[in-house]
Amino acid sequence: MCVQFCDSNAVMMTGSYDKTVRIWCLDTGKLVRVLTGHSRCVRALQFDEAKLVTGSMDHTLKIWNWQTGQCIRTLEGHTGGVLSLHFNSRMMASGSTDHTIRIWNFSAGECCTLAGHTEWVNSVRFCQEGTMLVSASDDSTIRLWDVQLRTCIRVFDGHVGQVQIAVPSHHGFTHRFNEEDALFQQQQPQQQHHQPSTSYLAAGHSSISSFQPGCASDSSASRRNSLSKAKTSSTATVTTGTLSKCPIIISGSLDNTIKIWDMNTGRCIRTLFGHVEGVWSLAYDTLRIVSSSHDKTVRVWDLGSGKCMYALEGHNGPVTSVALSDTKIISTSDDGDIKVWDYGISPTEATSTTAL
Known part of the structure; x- marks a missing residue:
């Protein structure tokens, strides 16, 4: 469902419908680590040198912490x-x-x-x-x-x-x-399409709430x-x-x-x-x-x-x-x-x- 990779570190990460995140070595194509913990499919991910967010x-x-496979925090709110x-x-x-x-x-x-x-x-x-x-x-x-x-x-x-x-x-x-x-x-x-366009032009608005991210247990990764x-x-x-x-x-x-x-x-x-x-x-x-x-x-x-x-x-x-x-x-x-x-x-x- 999603992918990001880094050429310089030869690291690639993918998120899947199978609920897992997999970390791969780009040089060899071998699977390095599997991260488990989500209860439904993983639709998005992004990582840097220190962390991965899914x-x-x-x-x-x-x-x-993608180096160790530990889940540091779970954010709830959506x-x-x-x-x-x-x-x-x-x-x-x-x-x-x-x-x-x-x-x-x-x-x-x-x-x-x-x-x-x-x-x-x-x-x-x-x-x-x-x-x-x-x-x-x-x-x-x-x-x-x-x-x-x-x-x-x-x-x-x-x-x-x-x-x-x-x-x-x-x-x-x-x-x-x-x-x-x-x-x-x-x-x-204009190209003809089977689906009509629906416009929504109302200005957006926002609301603010505090959040207290909870810690999740270490996941095998x-x-x-x-x-x-x-x-x-x-x-x-x-x-x-x-x-x-x-x-x-x-x-x-x-x-x-x-x-x-x-x-x-x-x-x-x-x-x-x-x-x-x-x-x-x-x-x-x-x-x-x-x-x-x-x-x-x-x-x-x-x-x-x-x-x-x-x-x-x-x-x-x-x-x-x-x-x-x-x-x-x-x-x-x-x-x-x-x-x-x-x-x-x-x-x-x-x-x-x-x-x-």
Whole structure:
């Protein structure tokens, strides 16, 4: 259901429907440790050098010492399953099936609840050095929140299916998307979808409550032939505008599309077509966007032109999550496999080494 990895430490972690978190050695592909303790599937995780945080459909988040496998703390407060989480050096955000976002401020010992989404909150990400938060929901919208004011300041409305992920650009990220892209998008015929769009534009609000995290006991731990050329050609024009630092958001939805948004204006400046079923996850860097889909593929897109460069096939089920580094892509699937797609491995070598 979720994956994160670190090339420099050769560590990868995955959370699964089987209620466990597994820690893997990327160099050997061997399983290092299994973390057990959640009573339902693990939908989200994030780790750094010191800790791992997991979110589960059992309504809780758990903080682990992943070096030892010990569960240090269990956070309770959501009244529904935890679908997403993101932490920085000062606080953590979590999104839930209860339609809310909770901001956990550990230094202050309090928890703020952000309300405004009308369906499941599938993705939460801090941005603008932690002062803002971007969320994505089954209500087909993306929201930008002011963390300090605890209010929704902008709604991004354009997807016509549930938005599974929305990733904001990091501080200093540069690109060549500009107003010409937005005008180009407006001139394109609208794609027909089976699901109508539902807008929810009411301002969000928040409430504050204190939280007392309880301690939990130690736990033992080939391109796709069906690619639509007509749709792809609409995004194949290379943008030649000047380099911009204007922050963007890239989102993926069950309407089969990926959208790029201007964070400051809320305008959609580009839509990428190619997946034939819903987009579950994505990641990007300065060169490429990588997306995973219910259509069992991972697609690699050129960030500058919007062209789909590769469709990576091999999974036998929907690809639920994807992660990206300078050297490799890692994808996880409902088929139970984790695949490592390495830029430096030849096709013959990759045949025997892509699946863990």
